[in-house]
Amino acid sequence: MAKVYTDKDASLDPIKDKTIAVLGYGSQGRAWALNLRDSGLKVLVGLEREGNSWKVAENDGFRPLYTEDAVKNADIVIFLVPDMVQRYVYRERVQPYLRDSMDLVFAHGFNIHYRLIEPPKTVDVYMIAPKGPGPIVREYFVKGGGVPALVAVHQNYSGKAFEKALAIAKALGATRAGVIETTFKEETETDLFGEQVDLVGGITQLMRTAFQVLVEAGYQPEIAYYETINEMKMIVDLIYEKGFTGMLKAVSETAKYGGFTAGKYVINEDVKKRMKEVLERIRSGKFAEEWIEEYNKGAPTLVNGLKEVENSLEEQVGRQIREISLRGKPKS
Ligand SMILES: NC(=O)c1ccc[n+]([C@@H]2O[C@H](COP(=O)([O-])OP(=O)(O)OC[C@H]3O[C@@H](n4cnc5c(N)ncnc54)[C@H](O)[C@@H]3O)[C@@H](O)[C@H]2O)c1
Ligand SMILES: CC(C)(O)[C@@H](O)C(=O)O
Ligand SMILES: [Mg+2]
Numbered sequence: 603m604a605k606v607y608t609d610k611d612a613s614l615d616p617i618k619d620k621t622i623a624v625l626g627y628g629s630q631g632r633a634w635a636l637n638l639r640d641s642g643l644k645v646l647v648g649l650e651r652e653g654n655s656w657k658v659a660e661n662d663g664f665r666p667l668y669t670e671d672a673v674k675n676a677d678i679v680i681f682l683v684p685d686m687v688q689r690y691v692y693r694e695r696v697q698p699y700l701r702d703s704m705d706l707v708f709a710h711g712f713n714i715h716y717r718l719i720e721p722p723k724t725v726d727v728y729m730i731a732p733k734g735p736g737p738i739v740r741e742y743f744v745k746g747g748g749v750p751a752l753v754a755v756h757q758n759y760s761g762k763a764f765e766k767a768l769a770i771a772k773a774l775g776a777t778r779a780g781v782i783e784t785t786f787k788e789e790t791e792t793d794l795f796g797e798q799v800d801l802v803g804g805i806t807q808l809m810r811t812a813f814q815v816l817v818e819a820g821y822q823p824e825i826a827y828y829e830t831i832n833e834m835k836m837i838v839d840l841i842y843e844k845g846f847t848g849m850l851k852a853v854s855e856t857a858k859y860g861g862f863t864a865g866k867y868v869i870n871e872d873v874k875k876r877m878k879e880v881l882e883r884i885r886s887g888k889f890a891e892e893w894i895e896e897y898n899k900g901a902p903t904l905v906n907g908l909k910e911v912e913n914s915l916e917e918q919v920g921r922q923i924r925e926i927s928l929r930g931k932p933k934s
């Protein structure tokens with residue numbers, strides 16, 4: 603078993619006197635800025651313009667700065683703008699003001715692993731990659747917990763990069779759960795794979811396709827939504843808390859038998875073969891190349907994909923069903 607670092611293995615000392623610039627105030631940026639500030643660290647929020655994120659940061663009690671001003675005043679610069687934006691922010695707003703012994707910190711290895719950002723040797727480069735969405739990183743922290751994270755060091759100019767990565771992980775709340783060491787390569791490839799075939803791409807398509815099959819067969823959309831989408835949370839919660847065995851204990855014998863047989867029929871060896879192709883596309887750098895090209899064209903697949911999901915029957919039905927099911931969710 604890999605070594606798991608918890609609160610007792612990490613100290614805030616290596617960063618307690620440093621000024622930290624959090625660039626971006628979105629999903630992770632907001633969570634990091636608030637958690638680090640609540641942990642007693644000195645945090646500046648750096649943003650490109652006085653837009654929506656600026657207002658949200660102000661409402662949270664920050665006084666945001668323009669990116670380059672945050673960088674000029676910081677010892678540690680954390681990149682929490684979208685992956686496709688990071689290299690421009692680096693080139694225009696960070697690189698010109700880089701001083702020796704500054705730290706460049708990432709929440710995902712994409713830009714370093716695929717060499718979109720190539721920092722000078724005189725800075726530390728490390729990563730703390732939360733294994734969960736930003737709002738949950740904040741929610742768990744506020745409730746006294748933390749989302750697990752991976753840490754990795756790409757450049758260790760100071761000789762203290764790993765200790766600093768653990769310190770940030772502690773301030774984020776991640777060591778309240780557990781932190782495991784990885785490399786930029788391993789984190790980048792596994793993270794992209796997981797979100798593509800499973801967490802984001804796979805689960806969404808699995809649920810939507812199952813919903814569509816029932817509706818096309820003439821069943822009421824509300825019943826289809828409860829069955830193929832809404833109940834997924836309870837099943838996944840059981841797996842999260844008790845493993846597959848625990849989940850299987852909670853469902854009927856009929857569900858177990860049907861699940862073992864139909865599950866392997868639907869998610870078959872062909873699907874596994876395709877998953878391996880997806881992994882290969884990530885490892886070869888083809889996915890990164892394609893995503894950069896798509897982004898440079900204005901990300902039409904992303905824009906159209908979001909519209910298609912938003913306008914879909916399952917999303918329309920979901921808006922009503924969520925009102926009902928959230929009413930029944932225990933308040934905690
Ligand atoms: N979203 C997650 O839960 C999650 C989980 C783990 C790791 N990460 C990683 O964290 C990093 C940040 O991702 P995120 O999802 O939090 O980002 P996000 O999309 O939520 O970031 C939005 C922020 O970036 C700013 N921004 C957007 N476009 C910009 C531009 N063109 N120039 C400058 N600023 C711009 C926005 O104003 C906002 O403040 C990425 O490296 C991502 O891979 C994200
Ligand atoms: C939250 C995820 C999917 O785990 C993250 O990797 C992301 O890119 O948003
Ligand atoms: Mg990701």
Ligand SMILES: [Mg+2]
Pocket residue numbers: 732733734793797
């Ligand atoms: Mg992820």
